[in-house]
Amino acid sequence: MSRIERAEVFVASPGRTFVTLRITTSDGVVGLGDATLNGRELAVASYLRDHLVPLLVGKDPARIEDMWQYLYKGAYWRRGPVTMTAIAAVDTALWDIKGKVAGLPVYQLLGGRSRDGVLVYSHASGRDTAELLDDVERFLALGYRAVRAQAAVPEVGGTYGIRKGTLYEPAATALPDEQPWDTEAYLNFAPTYLEAVRERFGFGFHLLHDVHHRLTPLEAARFGKAVEPCRLFWMEDPTPAENQEAFRLIRQHTTTPIATGEVLNSIWDVQTLITEQLIDYVRTTVVHAGGVTHLRRIFDLAALYGVRTGSHGATDLSPVSMAAAVHLDVAVPNFGIQEYMGHAEETLEVFRGGPTLADGMLHPSEVPGLGVEYDEKAAERFPYQARYLPVARRLDGSVHDW
Known part of the structure; x- marks a missing residue:
């Protein structure tokens, strides 16, 4: 039975900053997930590297629903943009793998x-x-x-x-x-x-x-x-x-x-x-x-x-x-x-x-699968750059919703 062999997190800034999760199975099938949270990218990268990636190795990549519940319910602390973006990266990568194993685009x-x-x-x-x-x-x-x-x-x-x-x-x-x-x-x-x-x-x-x-x-x-x-x-x-x-x-x-x-x-x-x-x-x-x-x-x-x-x-x-x-x-x-x-x-x-x-x-x-490939060598030419979204202030100086 195929198992998740490794999961890698890449942070690069080609035009803007993206966090990408790459999961590889023991059969050599690769799946990609996006883990980008604009202005808080490194928080999600750390969540993945330090907390989720160690949980993935050895798991069955075909059990997408079970993995989603495991990562969501198993953390006790639920929801929020960092958690849900990290879970999304894993989930999306597993759908990519499932499509490739089935020989079908994900929409099928x-x-x-x-x-x-x-x-x-x-x-x-x-x-x-x-x-x-x-x-x-x-x-x-x-x-x-x-x-x-x-x-x-x-x-x-x-x-x-x-x-x-x-x-x-x-x-x-x-x-x-x-x-x-x-x-x-x-x-x-x-x-x-x-x-x-x-x-x-x-x-x-x-x-x-x-x-x-x-x-x-x-x-x-x-x-x-x-x-x-x-x-x-x-x-x-x-x-x-x-x-x-x-x-x-x-x-x-x-x-x-x-x-x-x-x-x-x-x-x-x-x-x-x-x-x-x-x-x-x-x-x-x-x-x-x-x-x-x-x-x-x-x-x-x-x-x-x-x-x-x-x-x-x-x-x-x-x-x-x-x-x-x-x-x-x-x-x-x-x-x-x-x-x-x-x-x-x-x-x-x-x-x-x-x-x-x-x-x-x-x-x-x-x-x-999803139909997208990640060029790791090309990404190395675009190292991480910190970028923040603006903050709005009313004319009286008080902070407003941006």
Whole structure:
């Protein structure tokens, strides 16, 4: 019987920092898992190396569900982003191995296709409305059917989501960049540029917007009501999601669809949001919500209540995570949309393969397993670099949700 022979943890910064788990079986089959937690990468790497890797050697790699329960229940201290990201890496690597042993892509092991491709959205942004409109036009010309729109609030330097280069990557400094924030200025300005997008390009594509936890529930309700004529696909993270009940107030005041969950880590974190239908899209991810096994549980619960999927897919998820997400996206019946930002050229030198983009949709690899390979030699050219996400401060100097 095949057993896990070794498990290795790699930390490298090709374009941005990624933590990768590689599990090798006694039969020589290799599985990859993403263990990246943006700004806290080394905490997960240590959790894996010091606590989980010693538990894996000698175990049966085919017993994915049993391994998930063993790592989750066996630790006593449960949940949280570090724990769930480490478990996700193991789980995803075991699904990769199972697919390779079976000679099938992972989505076939999840029940096969429910759709031909996975609808994705990418991120248009600008330093002002005119620049944003030009960027939206660029993405539509590339064939995207869904675009997220963000523009810098005039005279406020901490607007979320404004791309500086070809890719949006906020974790770019060795210590957190402290950015100013003004909620009233945002509430006055954001609806105007969303209206400008619709006025110029019409309603023939999906338009999304990320509030990024910046509003109170009542402020979020006010914003959602204001942008109803724009018919947004969703407003993302309108208020911090730790208080699930807060979304009831938003629901009472607006019909703008709500998406949240990218910073949440388990089915319990989204249980009320789903079962009380307080959101329309759940944005939990493979890497931060316990892997393919646990994310499928979340999606199955969501399906019972008419909530669709909309998983986070920023550049801080490695191509391993993106591949796993697309395999799951193509299989589940309640798929909604997948965030897709692409990766830097340096990233693709280290991670080879994965899904392909065509006509605004991602298509999973047909290679057995997840379809991604890790080039350890290439990774050695990109040593670890500490990078932190920004911190937002109100104009009075107090810390605000970023």
